[in-house]
Amino acid sequence: MAVRSEASRKAVLQATMELLNDTPPGPVSLQKLSIEGIAKHAGVSKMTIYRWWPSKTAVVIDSFLDNHVAQTPIHDEGPAIDALRAHLASLARVYSGPEGRLIAQLIAECQHDPATLEEFKQRFWKGRADAARLLIERAVAEGAVRDDIDPDVVAEMLYAPIYFRLLFQTGDLDEEATDAMVDAALKGIGR
Amino acid sequence: MAVRSEASRKAVLQATMELLNDTPPGPVSLQKLSIEGIAKHAGVSKMTIYRWWPSKTAVVIDSFLDNHVAQTPIHDEGPAIDALRAHLASLARVYSGPEGRLIAQLIAECQHDPATLEEFKQRFWKGRADAARLLIERAVAEGAVRDDIDPDVVAEMLYAPIYFRLLFQTGDLDEEATDAMVDAALKGIGR
Amino acid sequence: MAVRSEASRKAVLQATMELLNDTPPGPVSLQKLSIEGIAKHAGVSKMTIYRWWPSKTAVVIDSFLDNHVAQTPIHDEGPAIDALRAHLASLARVYSGPEGRLIAQLIAECQHDPATLEEFKQRFWKGRADAARLLIERAVAEGAVRDDIDPDVVAEMLYAPIYFRLLFQTGDLDEEATDAMVDAALKGIGR
Amino acid sequence: MAVRSEASRKAVLQATMELLNDTPPGPVSLQKLSIEGIAKHAGVSKMTIYRWWPSKTAVVIDSFLDNHVAQTPIHDEGPAIDALRAHLASLARVYSGPEGRLIAQLIAECQHDPATLEEFKQRFWKGRADAARLLIERAVAEGAVRDDIDPDVVAEMLYAPIYFRLLFQTGDLDEEATDAMVDAALKGIGR
DNA sequence: CGATAAACGAGACGGTACGTCTGGTCTTGTG
DNA sequence: CACAAGACCAGACGTACCGTCTCGTTTATCG
Numbered sequence: 001m002a003v004r005s006e007a008s009r010k011a012v013l014q015a016t017m018e019l020l021n022d023t024p025p026g027p028v029s030l031q032k033l034s035i036e037g038i039a040k041h042a043g044v045s046k047m048t049i050y051r052w053w054p055s056k057t058a059v060v061i062d063s064f065l066d067n068h069v070a071q072t073p074i075h076d077e078g079p080a081i082d083a084l085r086a087h088l089a090s091l092a093r094v095y096s097g098p099e100g101r102l103i104a105q106l107i108a109e110c111q112h113d114p115a116t117l118e119e120f121k122q123r124f125w126k127g128r129a130d131a132a133r134l135l136i137e138r139a140v141a142e143g144a145v146r147d148d149i150d151p152d153v154v155a156e157m158l159y160a161p162i163y164f165r166l167l168f169q170t171g172d173l174d175e176e177a178t179d180a181m182v183d184a185a186l187k188g189i190g191r
Numbered sequence: 192m193a194v195r196s197e198a199s200r201k202a203v204l205q206a207t208m209e210l211l212n213d214t215p216p217g218p219v220s221l222q223k224l225s226i227e228g229i230a231k232h233a234g235v236s237k238m239t240i241y242r243w244w245p246s247k248t249a250v251v252i253d254s255f256l257d258n259h260v261a262q263t264p265i266h267d268e269g270p271a272i273d274a275l276r277a278h279l280a281s282l283a284r285v286y287s288g289p290e291g292r293l294i295a296q297l298i299a300e301c302q303h304d305p306a307t308l309e310e311f312k313q314r315f316w317k318g319r320a321d322a323a324r325l326l327i328e329r330a331v332a333e334g335a336v337r338d339d340i341d342p343d344v345v346a347e348m349l350y351a352p353i354y355f356r357l358l359f360q361t362g363d364l365d366e367e368a369t370d371a372m373v374d375a376a377l378k379g380i381g382r
Numbered sequence: 383m384a385v386r387s388e389a390s391r392k393a394v395l396q397a398t399m400e401l402l403n404d405t406p407p408g409p410v411s412l413q414k415l416s417i418e419g420i421a422k423h424a425g426v427s428k429m430t431i432y433r434w435w436p437s438k439t440a441v442v443i444d445s446f447l448d449n450h451v452a453q454t455p456i457h458d459e460g461p462a463i464d465a466l467r468a469h470l471a472s473l474a475r476v477y478s479g480p481e482g483r484l485i486a487q488l489i490a491e492c493q494h495d496p497a498t499l500e501e502f503k504q505r506f507w508k509g510r511a512d513a514a515r516l517l518i519e520r521a522v523a524e525g526a527v528r529d530d531i532d533p534d535v536v537a538e539m540l541y542a543p544i545y546f547r548l549l550f551q552t553g554d555l556d557e558e559a560t561d562a563m564v565d566a567a568l569k570g571i572g573r
Numbered sequence: 574m575a576v577r578s579e580a581s582r583k584a585v586l587q588a589t590m591e592l593l594n595d596t597p598p599g600p601v602s603l604q605k606l607s608i609e610g611i612a613k614h615a616g617v618s619k620m621t622i623y624r625w626w627p628s629k630t631a632v633v634i635d636s637f638l639d640n641h642v643a644q645t646p647i648h649d650e651g652p653a654i655d656a657l658r659a660h661l662a663s664l665a666r667v668y669s670g671p672e673g674r675l676i677a678q679l680i681a682e683c684q685h686d687p688a689t690l691e692e693f694k695q696r697f698w699k700g701r702a703d704a705a706r707l708l709i710e711r712a713v714a715e716g717a718v719r720d721d722i723d724p725d726v727v728a729e730m731l732y733a734p735i736y737f738r739l740l741f742q743t744g745d746l747d748e749e750a751t752d753a754m755v756d757a758a759l760k761g762i763g764r
Numbered sequence: 765c766g767a768t769a770a771a772c773g774a775g776a777c778g779g780t781a782c783g784t785c786t787g788g789t790c791t792t793g794t795g
Numbered sequence: 796c797a798c799a800a801g802a803c804c805a806g807a808c809g810t811a812c813c814g815t816c817t818c819g820t821t822t823a824t825c826g
Binding site: 413486489493551 | 602603604674677678680681682683684685690694698716717718719720722723725726727729730732733734736737738740741742743744753754757758759760761762763764
Binding site: 193194195196199230234235236237238239242 | 772
């Protein structure tokens with residue numbers, strides 16, 4: 001008996017979002033977000049957070065990711081290639097704003113904790129990877145994409161440059177950029 | 192007068208490397224490396240470190256990056272495409288070991304400090320990007336690569352998937368993988 | 383309307399005694415005894431303890447004191463002075479063991495809660511003080527003790543040094559010591 | 574090098590005194606005094622306190638005891654017995670106020686830490702015990718006190734009742750009371 | 765050759781946050 | 796409806812580092 005308090009859970013998730021969104025001056029910073037701060041802002045005991053989440057990053061994932069994934073859906077209408085283009089463009093749009101910095105920092109946090117990386121991939125990546133694979137297979141069926149390349153490699157070719165730019169900030173992230181990437185990937189760089 | 196002590200500088204860099212390499216049990220962790228720890232291990236005052244480096248990450252970059260870049264050189268013999276393949280393969284080899292984890296964590300650290308990211312890009316990325324651009328231009332001249340695609344986009348297509356796998360750990364990083372990526376990029380995924 | 387559970391009450395008292403007696407290595411420690419621990423060991427809810435006892439110390443008093451008082455009875459046979467000597471010696475014997483440390487810590491706990499001190503005095507001190515007063519009055523009647531001193535002062539002169547040594551650990555607590563104290567008190571220190 | 578900051582030391586000691594004296598509503602409470610609280614009130618880092626004092630009690634002893642000992646000096650003029658009476662009366666006076674409660678709680682704290690008890694005895698007890706012994710020996714020489722009783726036992730007879738009343742609160746602590754104790758001790762209770 | 769000024773080791777300092785713990789209250793469901 | 800179970804808020808614990816700041820003490824030019 002004695003059961004998890006839904007009120008506390010929500011207070012924590014909401015406080016986390018608020019701290020991430022409202023607090024600047026500087027841009028969002030996952031690093032200066034502290035469990036102590038979340039607890040205080042949420043009016044919740046630290047113990048309650050430690051009891052239910054293994055790490056600060058886990059709290060952020062819970063607070064943020066589902067919401068984020070919903071913001072960049074993969075639609076299924078029209079030619080598969082167009083759906084892919086649209087999805088990549090929506091990713092680029094979101095990633096070029098403050099949410100992009102947050103995602104980047106989330107990926108950063110995962111680099112020193114394999115368990116968190118795993119959860120991140122499950123929550124953030126898996127659903128989209130599956131959808132993308134279906135889309136790619138449909139693109140193959142539609143005759144837009146070659147059938148002699150591993151769909152995972154195809155997905156990587158399309159998505160990797162976006163995360164590359166997100167993390168290294170080596171170029172703009174907008175629809176123009178993603179379209180150029182898709183064009184190049186489609187026709188190939190070889191002669 | 193009084194001039195920077197070379198002995199201290201070396202002691203710091205070496206202590207950093209030792210702490211990064213020797214201390215596990217667990218894998219390398221940039222996160223639990225502390226300036227306090229480096230100072231103690233190097234027999235150096237904290238002030239000395241703060242005087243000469245702006246951040247822990249800067250110390251690590253100094254300790255490690257040149258050495259690393261030297262380990263994955265870009266050679267210039269033979270067909271440009273083969274040189275690129277070789278370089279990508281050598282990157283993959285190094286990144287699949289503990290040094291890869293360290294690079295990943297270095298990239299992670301850069302996500303909450305633009306200045307450090309800039310330095311990282313200068314020291315880590317720039318030389319190679321320039322070399323890669325030359326190589327790509329040579330590949331174009333050799334007729335192996337199309338001339339109607341921005342060489343920077345070409346570079347991104349070739350390199351991004353490697354960092355993607357390094358950071359997300361979604362697949363092996365070996366010569367087989369990089370070759371498959373290059374093949375796909377060359378011939379394109381479109382039909 | 384539902385009545386206090388005798389089973390719970392006993393379980394609490396017994397668990398308390400067991401924790402106080404069994405748990406060392408170190409000597410008995412009232413301080414590391416916690417209500418949480420008692421509840422767990424007794425298979426009882428914390429609430430049940432809080433409902434029926436005002437403090438940890440109260441539980442200990444209930445668990446322990448009657449038992450202890452019974453261990454150091456005041457007998458009434460023979461000359462009153464001899465009965466007093468015997469009682470003081472029995473106190474010294476008990477107080478030089480682990481039970482003595484526990485009593486000392488109980489006295490300590492009482493120093494930040496007047497209500498508990500009051501209860502402690504009622505349960506621990508009152509009966510004995512009354513008996514001692516009777517004995518002293520008998521000793522006066524027997525001609526062994528002067529009749530021009532307040533019996534409470536006499537009692538204090540005899541008992542205080544024992545508690546002094548118990549708390550300050552400034553000397554042995556044995557029959558020899560108590561006898562010397564009684565001798566000195568009887569004949570006086572003045573010339 | 575790097576030397577202890579006298580300012581911090583004083584800030585800690587003074588903050589401790591202030592918290593002990595000023596803050597109630599309730600009476601002084603050593604128990605709810607926390608190192609965290611002292612640090613905050615003193616504008617000092619917790620580490621600074623942990624660096625220089627082994628425990629909360631040690632801070633209190635440092636803050637308070639010397640001052641207290643100075644308040645209840647043993648003077649050396651006139652007949653030794655009168656000096657003893659005066660000292661006991663001054664103890665009684667101080668102990669019947671809030672400082673008495675604090676001393677009582679300090680004694681209480683010592684009951685679960687032998688090392689602290691030892692320090693307490695050194696700082697609080699030793700000087701006075703030595704002085705009292707000299708006084709008693711002078712009283713013997715002056716012919717006021719018998720020479721066939723161990724001076725330590727004499728000291729105990731005189732001091733123990735005061736601490737007894739301090740801790741058990743079984744009677745007033747004033748000059749009248751201490752005089753009565755001394756009278757009784759001098760002439761003895763035996764007939 | 766000193767003088768002198770910077771760089772140095774040592775480490776104390778005010779802070780922030782960590783992750784753990786306990787105390788006392790509140791909540792939920794069972795017997 | 797008293798109880799067990801245990802979640803909850805509160806906040807202290809002791810630790811680890813942070814980045815800043817003296818301290819004396821080298822050291823290496825330069826007057």
